[in-house]
Amino acid sequence: MKDELERILDEGIAGYAKSEPLAGLAERILARIRTAEQPQWRWSFAIGLAVIAVGVVVIIGLPRREERPAVRAVASVPMPKPAMLAEAKAVRVVTKRRHGIGHITELPKLAVFPTPSPLTSEERLLVALVKRDPQGAAEAFESLRKRNGPIEIAPLAIPPLESPTEQ
């Protein structure tokens, strides 16, 4: 019984740490060392390239802000007559861009101010009337002036009341 107990114990202890590694352990160890000892600059280089690539992708992929067209604030100027153009001098018009950098364009400077504008149809009719009948036109202007002038109201006169007893 005692011998059997010893035998079982010895067998159990011997088998406790008895394990063989899988074949090729030394090769696996050497392979891992080679992998771990690869030059670090390769990784650094690869990481650097990846960062640059990501940066480029981000920059390209960003939605571009809409470029607003530069609006030139030009007053409504009628087409100048050729004679005026000849006398015209250069005038500077500055159109502002978004970031304050000015863009300068040259426009003709007119000699007459304010800039003459062509007659309207009503004005042309009036000129024709004056030419044809100056007297009538003067009367018409006078009556128009009077009509538009201040209204003259005669002073109010109230006669005294007569008593019925006096009748």
Place this chain on the structure above:
Amino acid sequence: MANEREIAHCEERFEGLVQRQSRFVFRVAYAVLRNSHDAEDVAQEVFLKLYRSSGWDRINDERAYLARVAWRTAMDRLGKTRDAGEALNEDSASQDATPEQAAVAANWSAVVQKLIDALPQELRIPLALSSADELNSGEIAEILGIPEGTVRTRIMKAREILKGKLARLMGGQK
């Protein structure tokens, strides 16, 4: 040119060391961890540390040195796996059986191994190392950093405990 030849020679000697001692390192690690996968990881880690230390070719007793490094690395891993709640003895044939269940199945080797697993660490490790690769008590003492007499005492004590438990189980069987 001479430098390159020297490096190549050095690599060759290191490969020789790995070929010679990798199995021994594995078995020391296995004695502590009782898991083939973890033991192989430890063996790889030990040789990687050694390669990086660059002092490996000045070691006097490579077997004792490697056993010590393997034991320490394995103990570190054992602490981590225990913290993670992993059970010891994953490779054991009697993985799911308690000593009593193994005794009923008359698998006495499995019973003994279960009983060893249940020993306190200070008794289990010297016993496991003694069975690992025929390490003698002097070598075990050097690995564990304790006197040789202490190693012998602990191994004897471990055997006494195992014998008592085993006798009770066998008596219960008969």
